[in-house]
Amino acid sequence: MKPFGGNTGLYALVAFAFAVLSITSPGALALITFITPWFFVVIFIGFFILFILMMFGLKHSDLKAGARSEFRIWPIIFAILILLFGLGNAFGQQTLNQGTGSTGTGTTSTSGTDTSVTTTDNLTVGNNGAPGTPDETATDNFGNNVLNTLVNPQVLGMIVVMLIGAFAMFLLTKSWIDND
Numbered sequence: 001m002k003p004f005g006g007n008t009g010l011y012a013l014v015a016f017a018f019a020v021l022s023i024t025s026p027g028a029l030a031l032i033t034f035i036t037p038w039f040f041v042v043i044f045i046g047f048f049i050l051f052i053l054m055m056f057g058l059k060h061s062d063l064k065a066g067a068r069s070e071f072r073i074w075p076i077i078f079a080i081l082i083l084l085f086g087l088g089n090a091f092g093q094q095t096l097n098q099g100t101g102s103t104g105t106g107t108t109s110t111s112g113t114d115t116s117v118t119t120t121d122n123l124t125v126g127n128n129g130a131p132g133t134p135d136e137t138a139t140d141n142f143g144n145n146v147l148n149t150l151v152n153p154q155v156l157g158m159i160v161v162m163l164i165g166a167f168a169m170f171l172l173t174k175s176w177i178d179n180d
Contacts, residue, residue: 027094030089030090030091031087031089031090034085034090035082038082038086039079039082042078046075050063088146092142092143092146093142137149
């Protein structure tokens with residue numbers, strides 16, 4: 001698919017415009033700065049693994065046979081994960097600061113300190129140590145909000161239910177058993 005036909009000058013102009021817009025946008029620059037080393041590391045490790053396998057006798061024809069469609073999805077999954085982490089790193093705190101226009105209902109004492117976190121014997125316990133209650137996710141720290149969301153009992157319960165469902169489908173369909 002060539003939207004501009006064979007005119008390489010238009011492609012160069014579009015690429016230059018995209019490069020200028022990317023370098024002047026702090027968010028795009030932060031995204032590119034974050035994901036570039038990760039893509040390099042993943043590609044470097046992949047080539048290094050292929051080099052070692054070919055050094056120990058893997059043939060090119062075996063390599064082609066191993067590149068079936070179910071194995072081609074993994075690089076796409078890794079690329080999407082790197083992109084999602086990059087978007088979270090580049091735009092997460094900025095999006096948190098912009099918010100949705102509503103204010104949070106955090107609990108504060110009269111001195112202005114947050115009372116939802118207490119420290120006991122160098123151990124930080126959320127929500128005054130009440131068991132089964134999640135920590136606050138309306139803080140100013142994006143990383144803490146993501147972590148508190150992931151370890152929320154409801155989210156962990158949903159993950160367990162989804163894993164049970166996935167294993168049930170996997171074991172009930174028996175598509176993984178070769179019918180000889």
